[in-house]
Amino acid sequence: MEVKTSLLDNMIGVGDMVLLEPLTEDSFLENLKNRFDHNEIYTYIGSVVISLNPYRSLPIYTPEKVEEYRNRNFYELSPHIFALADEAYRSLRDQDKDQCILITGESGAGKTEASKLVMSYVAAVCGKGQEVNKVKEQLLQSNPVLEAFGNAKTVRNDNSSRFGKYMDIEFDFKGDPLGGVISNYLLEKSRVVKQPRGERNFHIFYQLLSGSSDDTLKKLKLDRDVGKYNYLSLDSAVVSGLDDAANFRTVRIVGFMEDEMQSVLELVAAVLKLGNIEFKPESRCNGIDESRVKDKNGRVDLLVGSVLERAFSYRTVEAKMEKVSTTLNVAQAYYARDALAKNLYSRLFSWLITRINGSIKVTKTRHKVMGVLDIYGFEIFEDNSFEQFIINYCNEKLQQIFIELTLREEQEEYIREGIEWTNIEYFNNAIICDLIENNKNGILAMLDEECLRPGTVTDETFLDKLNTVCAEHQHFESRLSKNSKFLTDHSLPHNCFRIQHYAGKVLYGVESFVDKNNDLLYRDLSQAMYKANHSLIKQLFPEGNPAKVNLKRPPTAGFQFKASVGTLMGNLQTKNPNYIRCIKPNDKKASHVFTESLVRHQLRYLGLMENVRVRRAGYAFRQPYEPCLERYKMLCKKTWPHWRGPAREGVEVLLTDLQVPAEEFSYGRSKIFIRNPRTLFFLEEKRKQCLEDLATLIQKIYRGWKCRSHFLLLKKSQIVVAAWYRRYSQQKKYQKIKSATTVVQSYARGWQVRREYRKFFRANAGKKIYNFTIQRIMQKYFVGLKNNMPSMSPVDKSWPARPYLFLDGAHAALRRIFHLWRCKKYRSQFTEEKKAVYEEKLEASELFKDKKALYPSSVSQPFKGDYLEINKNPKFQKLNSALDDKVLLADVVSKINRANGKGSARIFLLTKKSVVLADQKTGQVKASVVLSDLASVSVSTQTDGFFALRLKEVSSAVSTPVKGDFLLSSEHLIEIITKLHRVGAANADKEKINVDISDEFLVQFKHDKVCVKFIQGSPKNGNNASCKRKNNRLLEVSVPNTPSTPSTP
Ligand SMILES: Nc1ncnc2c1ncn2[C@@H]1O[C@H](COP(=O)(O)OP(=O)(O)O)[C@@H](O)[C@H]1O
């Protein structure tokens, strides 16, 4: 949606002076100052733009600004020169209305800048394309040339235009520029020969000297030094911020031919050189001094020297077909020189403009025109002369046109809008224009009359004439006029007259009025110029052509000006005017300084108060119905927020509802007209209040909406969250209940089943459970036992502990079974021989274990049997062969002597059948006993090796003579006895040999029975037992305490 804005938005002071309340000069000034202080340099008076020179660049002319103001209505945005330019351009393009933009203001107020801004805005918004751009460029490029030749540094403005300029820009039907025409007014040519203090000549002179090449200067016979030229002021030859050399370069580009440019520069040089010509008096015979050119070298080379010299010495006056030549004195010669220089320069300037017009001329059919007038405003100096008079006349005319066009426009609008025309009171300055320009008795006519009158004509005679003719005029004041009221007015000098312009009173000194109006160039001079060797000079002075001698005086300056102003006004009258009134805020060219007195002065002579009054004469404010309704519709309930009917009715309803007095407004066809600004401000104030309320309302609704939508979102979210949470918690609860139910169910079922089957349980269950448990325990026991089996060694005594008491018996039995099994396993590894050995050992154990103390020491000794290796040893071969049986045991034993108890070594042999004793040395058999003859064998209980072989009482089979029993001692006692016992047992036919074990037994020695007694004695003879015969009946064997370790055999 497009946002409708208005000038009235964010206004600083009032943007349109028409709305000023109360309207006084002070409030006007105050408003301007207030806005200026806030960088608002533009203010409107209706459609007129007041522009204050900011003297610094403001960021308000950017392309963005151009876009902002483009195609917007005039009152839509804050005041700006672009708004005016846009309005003008659009009504030119869209409504086919020719436009003129009138820019006035005093020197340095910003007129030229304003005209450039307007042109650049139009250039920016109008069509684009190669052709169009070329035209735009040409139009904009005419400026540098015009500024170089027509502008100068003055005390008020470093780049002051010293001519009035009117430029018509021509457009085609689409609004694209085609070209233009420039007109110039009143170049200040006196500046060529003389400049006020602190000012300069026209820029071009300085630009030429500083900017052209050495070559060019040489060709032009010029010196770069400004000081060499009389016409150039020295004190401000260099202006800060003004680069003459650079500007000179821009002068060249404007489609000029090279030789044309050269000619122009030659003329500029000629002016400079003219200024250097000096004169000296030369006495003539008639006593009159005649002037002569002082220095022949100072000639202007373009001109024919002698002709020119003559022209500076003589003057030809033609009257009634007669030519009279009069001499010129030095002063007259200088006057003539300066007049020539001024004329030459101003004609050159006019020629330049014609030339530029030639190059920007429109060839196609033009359609619409926009004129831009950049002309000096009212000038009120201390000394005002002819120029000021002319300029102020021009401004009167502009004011006239302003009044005329504004009123006309106003009237037309009223007619268009069908509003009754009420007479407007305002000051019409037509009467002042009439005072100046009236053909019969106007001041200009009087002046012309004086100038043309034969006889002595002076400025005084001119004033006299005015005093008589204009005395009665309300706006004319002179000391010596017939009007006696000025006779005593000491502010009015005698040689002055005063005009009450619409912008204030101005006092003009009459001095040189006549001269300046005449603006004469002696014919001798123009003829001399015509004779010059230079086509451009010739062209500039056509009246010097002798073939075209015209005795008619050329038109006076006043006349010419009046004519051109007349044409201009005629021209402007056909166009729609747009005004820009430029104001200079201070004299110092300083930014941010607002000198009230200076501005007050300007607003007076620019007639701005008058402007406002004219503008406000009818209705101060008007606005089409639509925007008006749009802007104020919120003030009435019926029109807010929408009015469905026509806008006009809406406005009527609105104003009636607001009780605005009926005389305050009128309804036009398309616009509402408001008489007083205060009514508008009343509406604005109401609107502001209402907007605040509306803003609050909008804010309220918005906040409500925001909170509500936020709340709804929260609520929605809460529902979602709650739903999810409920689902989750229900799920959890359900699962809990479910598992609880299962438990309860299982209990219940269990209970039920148990109740059902209790009888069965009572009958069987106990037994079954018992069996099952026992089985389980047994299983566990056996598996545990299996895993903890002791080693397979038969001597290993370990056995796992019994786990249950009731298993005691089984555990012990198992242990026994395991042990037996282990032994069997062990035994099954044995060979026959080993078995026999173990059987022997077993037998030894049966015989001696716990009966004889020697036994334990024998357990570890293997039973070798044949200790003598009887078969292998050749020593025993004979003995061996004497035996008829296999030797089971062969050893050396000691045979105890029966008499003394001493032992002697004998070989002891055992076979299956008998025991043989042989001599150890000889191997001769000493005794042989058949086993069947052996009654028993006696041994002690002690550690000794003594044993007694006891024979049966009646022995038949003894081969040897009976000598009784044998008492022997052997280290292998256990082995010998065991084997002996075994052999006896093996023989089935025989009785077993008894083995007696006691410490006291009887032995049959021959016929005696001797008791062998074993006692314990202290160890003598080492550890061996010793035998001693005590008496006939007792043989005592003393056995050491410690068990004897059998000595190695
Ligand atoms: N709108 C503006 N913005 C900035 N500076 C300005 C503006 N108008 C004028 N000036 C300054 O003031 C000086 C005088 O302006 P100018 O247009 O030459 O005055 P005038 O033509 O009225 O004599 C300019 O050179 C420029 O420095």
Ligand SMILES: [Mg+2]
């Ligand atoms: Mg200017």
